[in-house]
Amino acid sequence: MPSAEARIPTDRPSRYLVQLCKHFSNKGRHLGHRARPHHGADVTQPPGTHMPPELRPDQIQVEWTDTQGVLTLPWGRCTMDAASDALVLRAEADDEQGLRRLQDLLAAHLSRFGRREELRVEWREPAPAARCAEDAGSPATTAASTSARRRHLTWAGVTVLGILAVAVHLGLAGAVLSTPNWTGWAAGTVVLAVLLKIVAVTFLGRRVHRRSRRQAG
Template sequence: MPTATASYQTENGRRYLIQLCKHFAHKIDVEYDAEHGGNGRCSFGPAAAKMSADDTGIRFALSAPDEESLDRGKGVIESHLVRFAFREKLERLDWKSAEPA
């Protein structure tokens, strides 16, 4: 199962995580746990994302059954975060291939 990770250093990591979870919850199932430092989970079709945030940034771990689904999930996360972080002039995330956990 292909997996990828990305992170973005920002003081607004928690805010962006909440914003992403609230936005995604309009169309897909989302879990958000504010008590443990800001953690979220969501699925984009067959792709599943784990998200975490704190005062230093926001992190994503994405897995999917195939590269096409993985790429779609990366695109959804990235396009929304870029839009929400427009004041910080974020242009893209630097996704890294990762070994499945």
């Protein structure tokens, strides 16, 4: 979902937040009851704050307090926060065209409301930290993390299995060598079995490693 942020320095961020939200709230109630135009102008909409003609009253939703606000339009959604020294906006939409329409509408209104302070709305992409937080919950990231955990657990299991097999066979070999009744060839057979176990575990570990690399690729 495309998004953009704007940080507008001002000594009165709460005032502009409330003014912007009230303006859209009033437009939502009165879009269908505009006064008759005088000399070709719509007296209910000052220059610079015209609403798109296709926008219906029920398509404007606004909620706000003195420090936070949320504006929802058909093209997207904007959250507003009044910081100590700036009004912070975050706009998001389903596509780039909707995002641009939302950005232009908000910028036009704030530029008019703050013309004495010469407010300027400069949109930019969200900070990398915010994008990383959004991507952290994406299906691709989750799948990659799950795959990495599975590979780690598989390697840990193979390692533990190898250690246990070697320990058991070494213990058996020690017991055989310490018993005088066992002949030399029997002791050699046990030692050979230990070596074969080590080779088998090593081979298994390599196969698991190769399979994990193919799946990761």
